[in-house]
Amino acid sequence: MTGHFSLMTIILLFTSSALASEPLVYTGLLSNTALGGYDSVSYFESGQPAKGSAGHATEYNGATWRFANPENLARFKNDPQRYAPSYGGYCAWAVSQGYLAKGDPQHWAIRNGRLYLNVNKSVHDQWLADPEGFIRKANANWPGVLE
Incomplete structure (x- = not known):
């Protein structure tokens, strides 16, 4: 019985630690779609977020990424690190404060060639007051x- 107890303890410890960490990419509850289904390349190419299509999708960092057209899908596949939002699409301001919050695809900015999301307009406005400072803090976290 002791051997059985030890094995169960080990399983519980590994399960607990696996449940304690968050996914690398924010996808929302009961979803595996990054950026709420928006096309991450569209922010860079047109300067506006565009909804992606399930017909133009790929997997990256454990999430499904959707794109508005095959050209944007190809751009992402060629350089996903360039087009994926910083901090996995979590709110950049929250990460700078040491915690996680959802990133909203409608509250965004591009700085130094990187896409950053924030949880809402109020937080986004606060983040815009010192984006470089918040980026430094978020990078450290x-x-x-x-x-």
């Missing part, structure tokens, strides 16, 4: 805030 990422990816540790996932644990």
Whole structure:
């Protein structure tokens, strides 16, 4: 019985630690779609978020990414690190404060060639007051805030 108890303890410890960490990409509850289904390339190419299509999708970092057209899908596949939002699409301001919050695809900015999302307009406005400072803080916290 002791051997059985030890095995169960080990299983519970591994399960608990696996449940304690958050996914690398924010997808929302009961979803595996990054950016709420928006096309991450569209922010860079047209300067506006566009809804993606399930017909133009790929997997990256454990999430499904959708694109408005095959050209944007190809751009993403060629350089996903360029087009994927910083901090996995979590709110950049929250990450700078040491915690996670959802990133809203409607509240965004591009700085130094990187896409950043915020949870809402109020937080986005606050983030815009010192984006470089918040980016420095968020970079120091990422990816540790996932644990």
